[in-house]
Amino acid sequence: MTQRQPTPETTPAPIRVLVAEDQAAVRSGLVLILRSAPGIEVVGEAVDGEQAVARARALRPDVVLMDVQMPRLDGVSATRQVVAEGLADVLVLTTFDLDEYVFGALRAGAAGFLLKDSDAARLVEAVRTVARGEGLIAPAVTRRLIKEFARSGTATTADPSVLAVLTPREREVLGCLGRGMSNAEIATHLTMAEATVKTHVSRLLGKLELRSRVQAAVLAQELGV
């Protein structure tokens, strides 16, 4: 569709790429495209998620081009692994733009998300972009990401103003509740009798118009207390 002029950049060190894709035909296609691009070097290939993680550990590439659907270990989990170990930036590649894949991959720490119907030029550009430490998302996916972001960010009824009615001690207790602690644990953590903890819990439940510590925990979670 869109053609981009090859940009003759001064690249002292080429971008080292690991290609993880189970289908041999697709994989060799990707490798061919990347090999033909200046400043990009394909240092390895993997046919499943486990191999992708292992080779990323061994080869230390700059970028891992990761398919989502792979045997033994799916691309999202493999991405999580690679990112957690700080091995490389991951560019996720998939046929479908299903939400679960996209959001899953991004939450796993992917630096970019590209659909397989992207042309060669876009793929190369994407690899370069990710290698620069920037992010990249397929346009078809971006709007849903924005929407989701707007939804999650503005939160439901997250008004920190409710915390104003609480005393400092009560806020502390609420924080413990949000981490799932029992009264006894809270008592130890804040060095007071369990009976006292119960008092605070009871009081803050009343002030926040909640009926159980569970609801308080959920609220604390949403507010990030």
Place this chain on the structure above:
Amino acid sequence: MTQRQPTPETTPAPIRVLVAEDQAAVRSGLVLILRSAPGIEVVGEAVDGEQAVARARALRPDVVLMDVQMPRLDGVSATRQVVAEGLADVLVLTTFDLDEYVFGALRAGAAGFLLKDSDAARLVEAVRTVARGEGLIAPAVTRRLIKEFARSGTATTADPSVLAVLTPREREVLGCLGRGMSNAEIATHLTMAEATVKTHVSRLLGKLELRSRVQAAVLAQELGV
């Protein structure tokens, strides 16, 4: 930086664009670029946010190219207005990639976000992308968006794989827990005896290695069950 070949597409109806930018020099530059692009028509200009909203109402453009910093009504607020009324898709343009602008604009409903240091080709491409109903974000900004998205969406160790060990009924109960319901409420909601609810709660606590319903609620919250 990067040059793109003009793509001679068959465009029966040109993309109608409204340019909102307070600095005259920048504005005329943008207009010139867009006019020279095939399939794009600049139908109006605005010098501040209020004018942008007004002209968007009158002209009904396909895309509004909106600067963030403008007098009388800032670009983010103007974007919110335009999007709320469903007047057009908004492509936000700014000099800085400050988080507050980006996140603010996206929450306001912007379909795209571009830095002013983008070249002409990228600008044109961005307008076309947004007009197609897709989204677009400047690469330099994308990674921060992803990071922010990942942070807000899930907390620490949120892997949906844990849900696999649960039976459907247990997942339902977990969902209720996440909304802060008591055993009695869950029993009513799922039409079973309270004793049965307790069984499910007990079982899922064991399977998830949790020690109280509060922790289960927090987990359910994080996983969005």
Place this chain on the structure above:
DNA sequence: ACCCGGCTGCATCCTTCGATGTACGCCCCG
């Protein structure tokens, strides 16, 4: 100084929760 109101602390009593034992239906495999 006095009282007053709010925060903090503890003890008592009833409710809810959670662990455990058990039972019934279902499906699969021998």
Place this chain on the structure above:
DNA sequence: CGGGGCGTACATCGAAGGATGCAGCCGGGT
């Protein structure tokens, strides 16, 4: 067809949670 495993369901009982009453403590007010 007859177990055996699994999901679902219920009852019982000790443990945790939650409501309530009350007592020091520290501020501000008149």
